[in-house]
Amino acid sequence: MRPFSYERATSVVSAAKAAAERPDARFLAGGTNLIDLMKQEIERPAHLIDLRALPLSDIEGAGDGLRIGAMATNSAVAADRHVRERYPVLAQAILSGGSGQLRNKASVGGNLMQRTRCSYFYDVTKPCNKREPGAGCAAIGGLNRNAAIFGQSDACIATHPSDMAVALGVLDALVETVRPDGSTRTLPVDELHRLPGNTPQTETSLVTGELIVAVVVPPPPEGRQSYAKARDRASYAGGLASVAAAGDRIALGAVALKPWRARKTEQALAAGASPAEAADAELAQAHGAGGNDFKINLTRRMITAALKER
Amino acid sequence: MTNDTGPAEGPFLAKVELTANGTARALTVDTRTTLLDLLRNHLDLMGVKKGCDHGQCGACTVLVNGVRINACLSLAVMHQGDDITTIEGLGLPGALHPMQAAFLERDAFQCGYCTPGQICSAVGMLAEAADGAPSQVTENLSAGEIALTDAEIRERMSGNICRCSAYPQILEAIRDVAEQAA
Numbered sequence: 001m002r003p004f005s006y007e008r009a010t011s012v013v014s015a016a017k018a019a020a021e022r023p024d025a026r027f028l029a030g031g032t033n034l035i036d037l038m039k040q041e042i043e044r045p046a047h048l049i050d051l052r053a054l055p056l057s058d059i060e061g062a063g064d065g066l067r068i069g070a071m072a073t074n075s076a077v078a079a080d081r082h083v084r085e086r087y088p089v090l091a092q093a094i095l096s097g098g099s100g101q102l103r104n105k106a107s108v109g110g111n112l113m114q115r116t117r118c119s120y121f122y123d124v125t126k127p128c129n130k131r132e133p134g135a136g137c138a139a140i141g142g143l144n145r146n147a148a149i150f151g152q153s154d155a156c157i158a159t160h161p162s163d164m165a166v167a168l169g170v171l172d173a174l175v176e177t178v179r180p181d182g183s184t185r186t187l188p189v190d191e192l193h194r195l196p197g198n199t200p201q202t203e204t205s206l207v208t209g210e211l212i213v214a215v216v217v218p219p220p221p222e223g224r225q226s227y228a229k230a231r232d233r234a235s236y237a238g239g240l241a242s243v244a245a246a247g248d249r250i251a252l253g254a255v256a257l258k259p260w261r262a263r264k265t266e267q268a269l270a271a272g273a274s275p276a277e278a279a280d281a282e283l284a285q286a287h288g289a290g291g292n293d294f295k296i297n298l299t300r301r302m303i304t305a306a307l308k309e310r
Numbered sequence: 311m312t313n314d315t316g317p318a319e320g321p322f323l324a325k326v327e328l329t330a331n332g333t334a335r336a337l338t339v340d341t342r343t344t345l346l347d348l349l350r351n352h353l354d355l356m357g358v359k360k361g362c363d364h365g366q367c368g369a370c371t372v373l374v375n376g377v378r379i380n381a382c383l384s385l386a387v388m389h390q391g392d393d394i395t396t397i398e399g400l401g402l403p404g405a406l407h408p409m410q411a412a413f414l415e416r417d418a419f420q421c422g423y424c425t426p427g428q429i430c431s432a433v434g435m436l437a438e439a440a441d442g443a444p445s446q447v448t449e450n451l452s453a454g455e456i457a458l459t460d461a462e463i464r465e466r467m468s469g470n471i472c473r474c475s476a477y478p479q480i481l482e483a484i485r486d487v488a489e490q491a492a
Contacts (some may be wrong), residue, residue: 003320006341006387032383035344036364048341052388079443084451095446099469100435101371105379235446235468 002044008053012213013182015049020180020209022047027211029071029110032102037115040122042131056109056213059083064219067176070109070212074098074164077108087217089225089244093167093253096229099236109212111164112175112192113204116257117238118158119143129155130200140289146240149286149295150256156200157289159254160193161238166253167227169261170244174216180209189215193258200257223247224310228302241299245306255286255299265303275307276300324387330355331399339386346370346381349396357397357426361471368470371427371434372396378434380469397426400433408490409433412483420474428470432484435466436491458488 009015019025026034026045029052037043056071059080066082077083078094098106120126120138127136139147139157147157173189192204206212229242242253248269250262268281279300286296327336330353337352346363349355349372361369363382370381373395401407409429412418419425439456447465448456456462463484464477472480 001342003322004341005320005322006324006385008390028385028388031385031388032365032380035383035385039363048385050388075438075443079441084444088451091444091451092446095444095448099365099368100438100445100466101368101378101380101431101469102365102383104377104434105384235465 001038002041002046004038004045005047006050007047008050010053012054012056012178012211013180015051015054016178016180016182016209016211018049018209019211023208025049027051027109027113029107029113030073030105031110032098032106033110033114040124042115042122042124051109051211062216066217068108068215068217070214071107074103074106074108074111075100077164078103086220087167087171087225089170089227089246090164090167090217092225092227093163093242093244096227096239096242097163108164108215111162112168112189112212112215114162115203116158117161118146121158130158130196130203133199133201144289144291146238146254147289147292148256149288149292149299150252150260151195151258152256152289153196153198153200155198156196156257158196158200158257160256160258161254162259163227163229163239163242163253165189165193166242166244166251166259168215168217169259170246170249170251171217171220172249173218175212176214176216177206177210177212179207184213186216190259190261196257203257221247221249226306226309228306229253230298230302241295241302243299243302243306245310247310250282250303250306252282252299252303255295262303265307269307275304278307279303326387326390328389328391329393331394331396337386341385341387343386344382345372345374345384345386345389345394348386349381349394352386355396355398359423359426361424361427366471367424367427368431369424369427371431371470373430373434376434376437378431378438395430397429400429407433408487409483412486413480416479416483416486417476418479418483419472419476424470424472424474428467428472428480431467431470432480432487435463436484436488439466439488440491458485460485463488 025047028048028050056069078091126138231237239254244251252260262282265278265282268278359369361367365380365383
């Protein structure tokens, strides 16, 4: 691990300001992803701004919805009574990710900001445009069983690993941030993560120093909620594909560099399509990279199953 | 720090005050020191084990303010004011914690390397379940009380790997303690 200086943030705005003044700084929340990446020197911050003392852990009612502080742990969110009763898809998604120990430490903001698990991103002996812009992508033509089938580019075929973000996407959640000048803004979680294009190193729409302070979940849509995840082990494994459903909304995980809202499926459903037809509407735009071609059929079946359960 | 673009010179030191197994400690450490390395190398608590060092095996599981976490994925400086419990703090020969006694009774290990993490994790896990925290296999998420079935115990312990595969005995030991507490 590279040496780094360390400070404990005393206010949200001073934390954002400190991060904006030092582009080589990183916010430290739960640390479960960042510290691992620092050990492998994929992340090499020269300064860490520890957010743990900030009062950002509350989970509270917001109108008819729920406001979840960015420093609330994944465990706390999944165990929250309101989340379990009104947003079961969110509880299920969180509980299907990581292990008990990790969920006790990992934060909501950190879960959104975690980085891909693409094995070439982790292998510093192989080229990766996300790690080193312009170096190339070893996953294209390499072992790419976990790669994206939606929204990928010639520069990057990685996926976003979060389960929680997929549920937040299907619930139309909003991300609340504070910028270094002290101003706040709110953006749909669907607009937080970016597709890779030619700049896969730029992963979100946040500006330097901008800090996620909360996630706001509006009232749940009518209808059943569910989260299904296909993976290699029954527990503590990343997804090969996942499907979050809430009423007539569908979002997919582990198939793109962002949580993938299946809008073509939703439009087809609204037009009266059958579950299988609605799944096909989304998958028509999918393509694999060889090792992950199976994900297309897997995702089709999972969407169809989720829609039949409604 | 005024140099905001060049390489950090370092190493950087920082102070941290915490309680480990009931004893207050004040230390100055390299900021890179993980909680795991602090416990083992600075506080000589060698019961905490380093397995993968990447949060995948659970051998380093300790309780922080009663909550189980992976000590390898935490920096020591993040634990200012925290109360840390390791396997040594749960119980020692002659005064074992019920979970330690149950692991002995059920022979829930072979090489024993993962055992301190398994036991700390199991103690934290039972507290979570008693608190009503759901898991991936909890059928009724709205239920306030958790029925700690074998499937629930297995799921909740999935962050602890045992390469000797003593899982059936680990399950029995945890079930024994859960039933004693019920």
